[in-house]
Amino acid sequence: MLYSTNYFGSIPYFQSLAKHKEIVIDIHEIYKKQSWRNRTKILESNGPMYLSVPVSRPKGNETPVGDVLITYDTNWRKDHWNALESSYHHAPYFFYYGEMIKDLIYMEESILYRFNTRILEQLLKWLDLDIAISYSSEYVPPKDDLDKRIALDKKEFDITQSPYIQVFSDKFEFYPNLSILDLLMNEGPLARNYLIKE
Structure with a gap:
């Protein structure tokens, strides 16, 4: 996959990942701006909110994902952590995961895909999903059902999800398709059972 x-x-x-024992991360595809490669969506008190990791593309519009660098010109890590803490400090599992998530955000890594992979590896441990991760050796054009790059790269997913209790359920109806962090915190x-049964 x-x-x-x-x-x-x-x-x-993660629902898609949970169906497999081995996955390949494509680090040779051309980096797309405004994609999930460097951003995620959480739920805060005013509704959904995007968190984006600032990046630089050494080869401009032709930069492969494997060459995309994280920039630290702004204090985005503090902004991301503050947003997560503000949004989820009342969630049932914030006390358990919070500091470890903060450590992931603050880890030192300059290459985006490596940063993301270290986060992914930790998330898979928390979710008790045993999945081997490898990387592409060359660019592979989109082709068949084994290719999840396009299906999971939409701004809005057309996937139906069973509701679970979210932190702002007293203010909003259920918001589907958020970051895995929303499911973990709540x-x-x-969360593992939720991913497998959906």
């Missing part, structure tokens, strides 16, 4: 790298990937991303260890 061929996947794009994702920053704290979406619930649909469901904790039960």
Whole structure:
């Protein structure tokens, strides 16, 4: 199965991952702006919110994902952590995962896909999903059902999800297809069952 790298990937991303024992991350595809490769969507008190990792593309519009660099000109890590803490500090599992998520955000890594992979590896451990990760050796054009890069790269997913209790359920109806962080913060260890049954 061929996947794009994702920053704290979406619930649909992890629902797809959960079906496989081995995946290949494509690091040779051309980086797309405004994609999940460097951003995620959480739920805060005013509704959904995007968190984006600032990046630089050494080869401009032709930069492969494997060459995309994280920039630290702004204090985005602090902004991301503050947004997550503000949004989820009342979630049932924030106390358990919060500091470890902060450590992931603050880890030192200059290459985007490596940063994302280290996050992915930790998320898979928390979700008790045993999935081997490897990387593409060359660019592979989109082709068949084994290729998940396009299906999981939509701004809005057309995937139906069963509702679970979210932190702002007193204010909003259920928001589907958020970052896996939303599911983890609200469901904790039960997140695995949710991903597998959906």
